[in-house]
Amino acid sequence: MPYAVPCLFVMAKHGDHPDLPSLIEDLLMDDVHTVFLKADCPPRVKRGTIGELRLIEVEEQNDGNWDTLRIESLQEELVELAESNNHRSDCFLEINRKGCQVVQLGDLRIACAWPPFADAREITIVRPVAKLQISDYQLDPRLIERLSNHHRGVFICGRPGSGKTTLAQAIAEYLDNDLGAMVKTMESPRDLQLADRITQYAPLEGDLEKTAEIIFLVRPDFVIFDEVRRARDFEIFADVRLAGVGLLGVTHANSALEAIQRLIGKVELGLVSQVLDTILHVEAGAIQQVLELRMTVKAPTGMQEELARPVIEVVEFPSGKITHEMFAFGSEIAVVPVEGNSRGLSPMKSLAKEALIQKIREWIGVESQIQILSDASANIYVPSNMISTLVGRGGENIRQLQDDLGGIALSVKSLDEMPEGMDSPRSRYRGDKQDSRSKAGRAWENPSRGSKGRGRNSKKGRR
Numbered sequence: 001m002p003y004a005v006p007c008l009f010v011m012a013k014h015g016d017h018p019d020l021p022s023l024i025e026d027l028l029m030d031d032v033h034t035v036f037l038k039a040d041c042p043p044r045v046k047r048g049t050i051g052e053l054r055l056i057e058v059e060e061q062n063d064g065n066w067d068t069l070r071i072e073s074l075q076e077e078l079v080e081l082a083e084s085n086n087h088r089s090d091c092f093l094e095i096n097r098k099g100c101q102v103v104q105l106g107d108l109r110i111a112c113a114w115p116p117f118a119d120a121r122e123i124t125i126v127r128p129v130a131k132l133q134i135s136d137y138q139l140d141p142r143l144i145e146r147l148s149n150h151h152r153g154v155f156i157c158g159r160p161g162s163g164k165t166t167l168a169q170a171i172a173e174y175l176d177n178d179l180g181a182m183v184k185t186m187e188s189p190r191d192l193q194l195a196d197r198i199t200q201y202a203p204l205e206g207d208l209e210k211t212a213e214i215i216f217l218v219r220p221d222f223v224i225f226d227e228v229r230r231a232r233d234f235e236i237f238a239d240v241r242l243a244g245v246g247l248l249g250v251t252h253a254n255s256a257l258e259a260i261q262r263l264i265g266k267v268e269l270g271l272v273s274q275v276l277d278t279i280l281h282v283e284a285g286a287i288q289q290v291l292e293l294r295m296t297v298k299a300p301t302g303m304q305e306e307l308a309r310p311v312i313e314v315v316e317f318p319s320g321k322i323t324h325e326m327f328a329f330g331s332e333i334a335v336v337p338v339e340g341n342s343r344g345l346s347p348m349k350s351l352a353k354e355a356l357i358q359k360i361r362e363w364i365g366v367e368s369q370i371q372i373l374s375d376a377s378a379n380i381y382v383p384s385n386m387i388s389t390l391v392g393r394g395g396e397n398i399r400q401l402q403d404d405l406g407g408i409a410l411s412v413k414s415l416d417e418m419p420e421g422m423d424s425p426r427s428r429y430r431g432d433k434q435d436s437r438s439k440a441g442r443a444w445e446n447p448s449r450g451s452k453g454r455g456r457n458s459k460k461g462r463r
Contacts, residue, residue, distance in 0.1 A: 035123075108125055184199050186223060260291070
């Protein structure tokens, strides 16, 4: 059940920015969120409320001649307007690069582009769809209490235009006004519309990592990190969070689970729940789902109890229902749903089957078929001349494979013994006997003993 959508949207007022050229002011109607101006094209606007924005072509006004010179002239006026109002903290030239300028004018963010960066000269003007308070979201008091804890790492995720930034602004002002916390932001570009006493930091010398270094020195209680996008952004997020600062990040993702997966690989598994423990998924201005991450030590669902390991539980808030588990599975980090599909294998069994097929393909270069017998056992079917290679000397290879897969008991059999009804592996692997013989004739060793084997061979060669 999603949290209630705020029924009242308070639009940004025209007084929040300096007087604009009349051509632009005419396009900025009360319910307009974005204005698109491009050379030799009629102007277009996005209007409406969060989740209900519509792209509309504006009827031509005056002579309707929106050519390159007209767009360029408007851009120059806007840049000059920012410079003439530089006494205001919300009026400045944010980015100035070859082919692109970004200007902040009060509540408006104005992006200008021209060739060769863009195919034609254009101006895009964006302002907040809504200015809301945390009370407008009708949040569960338990969630508000959770967001008030500066020992938390929080993600707000959703699609573009879903209301992520609007929610982040509401939380930031709640922390500042109601909680009395010291709040700072990290933004590229600075986009949040916040109270003057909340300092908004841009990339220092073009580098957000340098901004993070300053963040540590000013000792905020909470940091709002807007637009966590690139791999390095996730790493910076982790560094700031592990320093003990309460951190709220805004990132693009289609679901809360997808936002979690974007962090995997950037942070060690054992640190994931310390870096991120709460995820809010936003759609159409409403919080659709809240997930929390919990670290525990246990056997993942579907594995034998004696194979306990660190497991991160993905839990629905506030119900406490576990939806997924994250844990090391071989050399990979597995994200497995707890509930299986009644029509097929359980998630754990499916994961084990795919991991087995992939591992055997990598080790001996043949396709195999897997028959999952139970949670604790499986049969492997390979060409008969590859069985000894897969098993290894004294069974050491198959034992290592069993350990990598959580202790599943494995039996290796010939393809000829495969039960009727099972799909055969790719025929090219079964039919290429010459390739199979050549692979079987090679000394194949698992990674744990490969270096020793090479060492012994090299010593023999020197005698």
